[in-house]
Amino acid sequence: MYKQELTIIVKSIIDSNTVSEQLESAQQLSCFYKNIISCTHSDDxxxxxxxxxxLSSSGAADCVDDYLRTVSFIKGIHKALTRLFINSPEKSINILYAGCGPYATLILPLLPLFDKGRISVVLIDINRSSLESVQNLVSTIGLEDYNLQMIETNAITYKIPDDFKVDLAISETMHYALTREPQIAISGNIIKQLPCEAIFIPQEIRIDLAYTFFDYEQSLRVNVxxxxxYKEMQPYPHKVFVDxxxxxxKEHFERENSNSRIExxxxxxPDIFENYPDVCLFTEIKIFExxxxxxxxxxxxxxxxxxxxxxIKDYSEIKLVYDFSEIPKWSYQLK
Ligand SMILES: C[S@@+](CC[C@H](N)C(=O)[O-])C[C@H]1O[C@@H](n2cnc3c(N)ncnc32)[C@H](O)[C@@H]1O
Structure with missing residues (x-):
């Protein structure tokens, strides 16, 4: 019964086109999880x-309510998986999901759409209670026939076993402007171990520098x-793209060694900046194609x-530094 309900919801996510359709289908997914979950998520x-x-298990569970994020990732992963199944009709597809949280939101809903005999998933999280919750969901929904392995480990140091050749790796462990969460450290560790033809999702994260008026910039605030x-937003007209x-x-990590600092x-x-007084960073994500x-x-x-x-008005030049050796953060140097 739950499997059928989940299948209907995930199909509506994949078929959604307008923002209101996307919002509605993501809300259905969120309600589905909240209705069937039998434990409370730890916030400590x-x-x-x-x-x-x-993030705590509770913080990770809340990510499902970042609606366009959830819909876009599920659509992208569905597209990538469909591609892999078509391109390798004889083969089983191996998926590594680093940082699955308590709902495994980005893969669990898609499982009923694919042949259980041709899919193997390794789900990683650092929080045991999140993995226990996923295990619980798998039984409740009736997905025990799928080949799913849950591993409690740190995805930044995890070594992929030699006999698990990954076709698709997924990690959404990020905060805006790549601050706070370990997306880059995890991506670096996983990507370095992938076969060259494997897909990593998100495929690309772009960080842009602009001078703007931060308070007039569009931002998703409290009410999701x-x-x-993007097309419905009013861009701030005086924003100056810098670089x-x-x-x-994947190419970034093939080029970079183990450096945890980008300058x-x-x-x-600018000398006159009243229309764009703030030095800001903008993030765009290419999930898949x-x-x-x-x-x-x-x-x-x-x-x-x-x-x-x-x-900082007595200076004429600025350099930005991104450091992810500990908690990822941005700083600047002036000249
Ligand atoms: C932003 S939440 C996303 C949860 C889920 N993937 C989703 O998209 O809704 C990130 C998850 O990654 C896990 N995580 C973060 N860093 C990790 C690490 N170094 N090793 C393993 N898991 C990690 C957190 O515990 C959390 O469950």
């Missing part, structure tokens, strides 16, 4: 690792029911204000 198991903060699609600071993708060049600060999350469509793509030029 937030874990600090070298590379960022792993007021989520807007793309970096693009995180930009120096950028000239044409499926993207743009600025302010989700919490994880909200803009981030690093500093106001009113506070």
């Amino acid at each position: 198991n937030e874990t600090l690792v070298n590379g960022g903060v792993a 029911n007021e989520v807007k699609g 793309r600071l970096f693009t995180i993708n 930009s060049t120096f950028y000239t600060l 044409d499926i993207e999350l743009q600025t302010a469509e989700s919490y994880i793509t909200n803009p981030y204000c690093l500093v106001s030029m009113y506070g």
